[in-house]
């Protein structure tokens with residue numbers, strides 16, 4: 001059962017056994033629960049509330065929100081249930097929030113975001129919080145920290161390409177009722193956390209991008225203020241004109257684990273939850289496709305041409321992200337307590353649909369690392385359908401397209417110590433699902449191998465080809481919307497660990513998400529780590545930098 005805060009019974013006491021990020025401001029016993037500073041009554045309330053894991057999900061959490069204008073003394077109050085009863089909580093500490101502001105290039109609107117980072121939390125523990133500032137009532141939420149190591153199993157969920165539940169502005173951006181229904185369907189499964197595989201709200205194609213982001217977070221808040229919805233940046237998070245790569249809105253609105261590169265904060269990051277290391281990456285850095293072009297922004301962002309705005313950002317990190325990824329993967333494989341490596345990204349390495357297609361850039365830059373360090377699972381989106389692979393490792397003999405080679409043929413039970421399972425989960429809610437006519441018949445793969453001429457004023461056309469697809473284990477041609485759940489068992493009799501995967505799908509306009517596909521990933525405990533330890537080259541031979 002969800003632990004519901006009871007703000008009407010809020011008690012303002014110092015609680016023991018609770019710690020949060022410095023500076024901690026203990027709340028004086030008997031102090032008023034909400035202090036209103038003079039002259040600020042009527043401040044806009046906190047909105048768009050959501051939580052995110054820190055690098056260590058067992059002890060770190062960030063809480064983020066937005067206000068319609070600058071506010072005074074934004075802060076978070078944190079408490080812990082007594083005896084597991086949410087109604088019996090105490091708010092023991094206040095944590096000041098950091099204010100981060102950006103200006104939307106298209107409209108000139110300033111967006112005020114607030115972030116409170118919590119550390120030294122207790123593992124596998126339910127907390128209650130409320131966010132507030134002077135002159136407005138607090139908004140409550142709850143969260144649960146992750147377990148330590150292999151102590152207990154948990155569930156997580158994932159989808160990409162959500163959009164928003166109703167038209168915003170002139171309705172230029174995608175929107176469907178399913179973008180709302182899927183939030184309830186995910187939340188009903190009570191996952192510990194959720195992975196968003198990029199293309200969050202498609203603000204880059206909207207005439208009202210700030211309102212589009214607001215619709216997105218308001219829609220997701222009924223789940224995301226109770227459990228982390230952890231994102232990967234997709235091509236539609238690139239809003240040209242908002243920062244050097246267009247990610248300034250994305251970067252400002254989230255408070256994600258540090259990656260050591262302040263200019264790319266949130267573009268790539270990692271966190272550990274139980275025995276799982278989750279690594280979120282941004283494939284626009286390596287993809288060939290020109291995926292962020294927006295004619296509306298080209299025609300309406302003031303100074304677009306004079307500022308040299310360019311939505312085509314392939315190669316933007318200059319290899320920085322790849323070097324970080326390799327170091328992260330190597331560290332995860334060295335870590336005895338990590339059994340599973342999960343990569344969350346947007347564009348795909350394999351697809352059997354003439355929609356976008358897979359991108360050769362991912363195969364050149366990232367797939368050799370996934371192979372070398374034994375990534376277990378990749379969740380992605382970009383293609384607006386559901387498809388999954390057999391475990392893959394290496395490439396088909398003689399393939400100059402670097403077509404991934406299957407290392408198994410059982411679609412129901414997969415040993416990920418033999419290869420990486422890739423999942424396309426792109427049915428989050430976009431109004432243009434992959435059409436049935438887009439699936440390659442017979443079952444070939446579709447690959448982007450280059451782009452044609454283009455410029456900041458005109459989109460580069462993609463150059464695609466087809467290839468054999470022996471890697472494809474399952475695809476759903478009929479179900480436009482869906483998400484996947486992942487149930488982790490950290491240790492099983494016989495010395496294995498497993499993740500059971502279920503894909504839930506729904507028809508357009510239907511809130512009924514039913515289980516349609518299920519498989520198990522299982523591998524020997526410790527084998528994956530031992531296999532790779534000491535055998536991984538410092539750099540991957542033949543990999544393109």
Ligand SMILES: [Fe+2]
Pocket residue numbers: 161199382383384430
């Ligand atoms: Fe998409």
Ligand SMILES: [Fe+2]
Pocket residue numbers: 199234235236291346381382383
């Ligand atoms: Fe996309």
